[in-house]
Amino acid sequence: MEQYHIYRKRERSGLTRFANSTIHQNVIKDENETKILFVLEKRIGICTSIGKEVDINQAREIAQHARENPDFVSLPDPGEAGEVTYQGPYSDVTAEASPGTRAELVKEVISTCQAEGLNAAGYLTTGYDEIEIENSLGVKRKGQTSFAEFNLTAIGSGTGYVTGISFDLSLLDLKTMTEEAIQTAKMNIDQTTIEPGNYTVLLEPLAVHGIFQWLSYIGFSGLFYDEGRSCFSGKLDREVASP
Structure with a gap:
């Protein structure tokens, strides 16, 4: 029995990182990942590559030298679904958000923290993922989704931390999350030591x-x-x- 499974993922994302209330990094990642799993009877070989296609023969050769997996039965078959395209929640504005867009949002976050006498550190990232899966038994699946993720630590005498993620940048309430981090930082001071016990x-x-x-x-x-x-x-x- 010989079977194979191919997984392909493309991620394009932009990251705006800040520390000491200053944006210090804007980077873009455009990455293609390919992974092949090859089954030879009950032996399995896996090859992964970033940026270029994987030679299926490499995965097959690895399988030849792998230990048998006695519990392996088969890769999945397509059943009645056939070829499926999944369109996940997607926002064009989020997927294509520019460094300038993220910088303006981060600027507001930093200003809000500074107004309360706190430093701000964290990141805001936006982008999209595309994933394709197929195997030798006829399974074909692909899908796409966008994402936005925000992370903030407000720093003073104490610290406050928040994070949030959504497929749509406009659904991330950065103002409310920033205020929450500030409130936590203000409360997170003058900690006392307690004795070990059940609490x-x-x-x-x-x-x-x-x-x-x-x-x-x-x-x-x-x-x-x-x-x-x-x-x-x-x-x-x-x-x-x-x-």
Whole structure:
């Protein structure tokens, strides 16, 4: 049995980064990534390239030297869906936002922080992704979406942090997020030391996001679990956290 899977992604994005209340970086990334997964019986080889096409024979050669995966059955077939084009949420203005557009928005953020006696650091990025997937069994999928992401740390005697993401730059309420970071920075002072013990703790959404984002990275993966790389490997049907 020989099968292959081809993944192609194009990302075009612009990044405006600032620190000490000054924009210090404007960069554009236009990157094409190609990844080929080749199946030879139960052996799998993978090749990835940035900026140029991958030779499928390289992936095949890697598969020849790989260990067998006894659990592998087959790549997916297209089923009844056939060829599918997914048009995700998309904003032309966001996908093509210029450095000047981002700089004007960041300027307002910095001015708001400075008016409260705080420095500002963070970034604003905009762009779009295009993804295509196909395999030797007839699966063909492709899609496109735009994105905008904002990150801010307001810095004084204390610090305040916010972040947000959307497919549409106009839907990111930078004013409200900036005010939230400022408020947190003003409250985040004169911390006191407490003794170790059991406490009822209220976590902001960003704190919960940080915890579960890391857990999803190191643990919530079927492949990681199967290969023994997950922190939950071997613990099926066991309690692993406080009730």
